Amino acid sequence: MKRRSYRTSIRRRLLLQLFTMAALLSLAFFLVVRAVAERAAADTQDNILLASATSIADAIYSEQGAVAVDLPYSALSMLGSISEDRVFYRVLIGEETLTGYDDLPLPSPAQGEFETFMFRGEEVRSATVTRTVSSGGSKERATVIVAQTRLGLAAISQRISGMAAVVGFGFLLVATALSLVAAQSALAPLNRMTQSVARRGPDDLRPVDTQTPSELVPLVDALNSFMARLKASLTQSEEFIAEAAHRVRTPLATVRAQAQMTLRRSEKPENKASLRAMIRAVDESSRSAGQLLDHAMVSLRTDQLQDEVFDLVELTQDTVAHLRPTADLKDIAISVELYVETLPIRGDEILMQNALRNVLDNAIKYSPEDSDITVRITEEPRISFVDQGRGFSADDLGDITKRFSRGANVGDIVGSGLGLTIADEVMRAHGGTLEIAPNEEGRGSCVSLVYPRD
Amino acid sequence: MRFLLVEDNMDLAQAVMDCLALDGHAIDHARDLASAQDCINAAPYDLILLDIMLPDGDGRDFLARHRRNANSTPVIVLTARSEVSDRVGLLDLGADDYITKPFDFTELEARCRAVLRRQGGVADNVRSFGGAELDSLAGAIRAGGESHPLRNRELRLLEVFFTSPGQIFSKSHLMDRLFSFSDDVSENAIEVYIGRLRRKLEGSGARIETVRGLGYRLVEAT
Numbered sequence A: 001m002k003r004r005s006y007r008t009s010i011r012r013r014l015l016l017q018l019f020t021m022a023a024l025l026s027l028a029f030f031l032v033v034r035a036v037a038e039r040a041a042a043d044t045q046d047n048i049l050l051a052s053a054t055s056i057a058d059a060i061y062s063e064q065g066a067v068a069v070d071l072p073y074s075a076l077s078m079l080g081s082i083s084e085d086r087v088f089y090r091v092l093i094g095e096e097t098l099t100g101y102d103d104l105p106l107p108s109p110a111q112g113e114f115e116t117f118m119f120r121g122e123e124v125r126s127a128t129v130t131r132t133v134s135s136g137g138s139k140e141r142a143t144v145i146v147a148q149t150r151l152g153l154a155a156i157s158q159r160i161s162g163m164a165a166v167v168g169f170g171f172l173l174v175a176t177a178l179s180l181v182a183a184q185s186a187l188a189p190l191n192r193m194t195q196s197v198a199r200r201g202p203d204d205l206r207p208v209d210t211q212t213p214s215e216l217v218p219l220v221d222a223l224n225s226f227m228a229r230l231k232a233s234l235t236q237s238e239e240f241i242a243e244a245a246h247r248v249r250t251p252l253a254t255v256r257a258q259a260q261m262t263l264r265r266s267e268k269p270e271n272k273a274s275l276r277a278m279i280r281a282v283d284e285s286s287r288s289a290g291q292l293l294d295h296a297m298v299s300l301r302t303d304q305l306q307d308e309v310f311d312l313v314e315l316t317q318d319t320v321a322h323l324r325p326t327a328d329l330k331d332i333a334i335s336v337e338l339y340v341e342t343l344p345i346r347g348d349e350i351l352m353q354n355a356l357r358n359v360l361d362n363a364i365k366y367s368p369e370d371s372d373i374t375v376r377i378t379e380e381p382r383i384s385f386v387d388q389g390r391g392f393s394a395d396d397l398g399d400i401t402k403r404f405s406r407g408a409n410v411g412d413i414v415g416s417g418l419g420l421t422i423a424d425e426v427m428r429a430h431g432g433t434l435e436i437a438p439n440e441e442g443r444g445s446c447v448s449l450v451y452p453r454d
Numbered sequence B: 001m002r003f004l005l006v007e008d009n010m011d012l013a014q015a016v017m018d019c020l021a022l023d024g025h026a027i028d029h030a031r032d033l034a035s036a037q038d039c040i041n042a043a044p045y046d047l048i049l050l051d052i053m054l055p056d057g058d059g060r061d062f063l064a065r066h067r068r069n070a071n072s073t074p075v076i077v078l079t080a081r082s083e084v085s086d087r088v089g090l091l092d093l094g095a096d097d098y099i100t101k102p103f104d105f106t107e108l109e110a111r112c113r114a115v116l117r118r119q120g121g122v123a124d125n126v127r128s129f130g131g132a133e134l135d136s137l138a139g140a141i142r143a144g145g146e147s148h149p150l151r152n153r154e155l156r157l158l159e160v161f162f163t164s165p166g167q168i169f170s171k172s173h174l175m176d177r178l179f180s181f182s183d184d185v186s187e188n189a190i191e192v193y194i195g196r197l198r199r200k201l202e203g204s205g206a207r208i209e210t211v212r213g214l215g216y217r218l219v220e221a222t
Helices: A010-058 A073-080 A151-198 A214-265 A267-301 A312-328 A348-368 A392-399 A419-429 B011-022 B033-042 B057-068 B083-093 B105-119 B152-163 B169-178 B189-200
Strands: A059-065 A064-071 A086-092 A097-102 A114-119 A122-134 A139-151 A308-313 A333-338 A344-347 A370-376 A381-388 A433-438 A444-450 B002-006 B026-030 B047-052 B075-079 B097-100 B127-129 B132-135 B140-143 B144-149 B206-211 B215-220
Touching: A010 A059, A010 A086, A010 A114, A010 A122, A010 A139, A010 A151, A010 A312, A059 A139, A059 B047, A064 A122, A064 A392, A114 A344, A139 B075, A151 A214, A214 A433, A214 B011, A214 B105, A214 B169, A267 A348, A267 A419, A267 B105, A308 A312, A312 A333, A312 A344, A312 A370, A312 B097, A312 B105, A348 A370, A348 A381, A348 A419, A348 A444, A392 B026, A419 A433, A419 A444, A419 B189, B002 B033, B002 B097, B011 B105, B011 B132, B026 B140, B026 B152, B033 B047, B033 B057, B047 B057, B057 B075, B057 B083, B057 B206, B075 B105, B097 B105, B105 B169, B127 B152, B140 B189, B152 B169, B152 B189, B152 B215, B169 B215, B189 B206
Parallel strands: A333 A370, B002 B026, B002 B047, B047 B075, B075 B097
Antiparallel strands: A059 A064, A086 A097, A086 A139, A114 A122, A122 A139, A308 A344, A370 A381, A381 A444, A433 A444, B127 B132, B132 B140, B140 B144, B206 B215
């Protein structure tokens, strides 16, 4: 059977889909966690900056017409608690800097309370609080800006991102392992069914009755109905062949028997000659019909080769015993040379028997009167039939096993040319070969059935 | 010897009976399994020739029943079915041999003899005439204190003569009894075998006489 390429493996597709889904989920998890963490850290900084700026603003007071500020310690120390980031501040009254870094830029009106900008080569975040203070009857506008570098924030968000990545990756691993298990268990019923079908012998056409999930029931039903039809068709073919053989052979047997009896009684040479011709014709047609049907049966059986163990030595001896009376009629002596006691082999016993019989029958048919046929069984396993018949010419050797092909020197011997074809087909079905060679002792031929070694 | 032929085709059965009668056997004919069973119950047989497809059943069932009843009468099955599927089954069921239709009478006779010989201990295995003893089982002729082995055709030829001593057999009749159809031999071949047998019968009280223009017969030596 040809091995198909498995382009669409359900297992692979299922795994790929589950894996992709897990990967997307892991990535989303990572992104969400990182965004939330960064947002939280930034909010914290903003709140502290605002608190710091508010507490500075609260500390602005006016005294004798002058506005002053007492920077509260806590206002700057609360900023230090986040990390070692640098802190900048500026307090303005109107347009004038009261204290702090006077190059710290004023927030643009559009930006609102918080702003991010570059200051002295570093990114900073600032919070701005404005107050109105009254000093000596006039009202002044006080602005407090507190700014801090963002190094600590970056470190925090990096740490959180790292952790999110580790957790996300771990999730991916677990999900992949789980999808493997899921794919395996989802496909288990399918595998069970495949095995229960694959384990069967070639002639086992009983319905499949393994437990199957409901999704597979239509498939199993289809398979069972297919097998039932196959079984019916095989049985029908075998019965048809047997019936056809019976229908063809029975009337021929009657004709032949009566012709032969008449021949025995008749004394006139011309009657005898025509009766002989008649019998010859009957033999020819019955042999051809028989071998055609045998051939059909062999073809049918090689498609569903039996796999049983039997003894090749015993089978050969049985076959020889059956054909010995036929050989005796021509005073042909069949001797069996055994080089092994037993040869247990696997295969189809009926087919092997048929191959052996065809080859030996052939040897007897083409052997002269009063000659010898040697059947040699060696360990290889090889069964050779050596005769002293007319043999095969070199031209014949190539295509003698072709259907209906007969040697060039068959003369008037009745035959259909299917005998060696059948033997050849049986051997090939078993992985063996049929070898035809001239008899080493000169006249005759040596036909060997070579069985493959295990 | 007494044979039972179970065969539903009357024409074929008649021809087979005529053929086996030539060998001096008595043959009863049954057309179906029921009458075959009646025959077996009524008389002992030396050999049963059994067709497979019979009007009232399968010959193989009959064979299996026959063996279950511990009946040891040898059975040769006449099958018209494909040989491929039948052979192993038949021998497993207890058939002693089988022959595929259509068959050559010479081969049928040969198979009957082979089965009977294998069975052994049959009285008819040794026939004597004029002091010569023909041992079919051993395939030898004992004459004048000497034993000569016989080839198959020589044995066959002597069996024909010893079955009906004194009867004249024509050359062509002997040919038909000796050779099957695949053999293409001239009638002179018979003379070769007669010559060989005459030498082996030397010194015994029997000889094969030539009856000019008619054939040969077995007579007591004078």
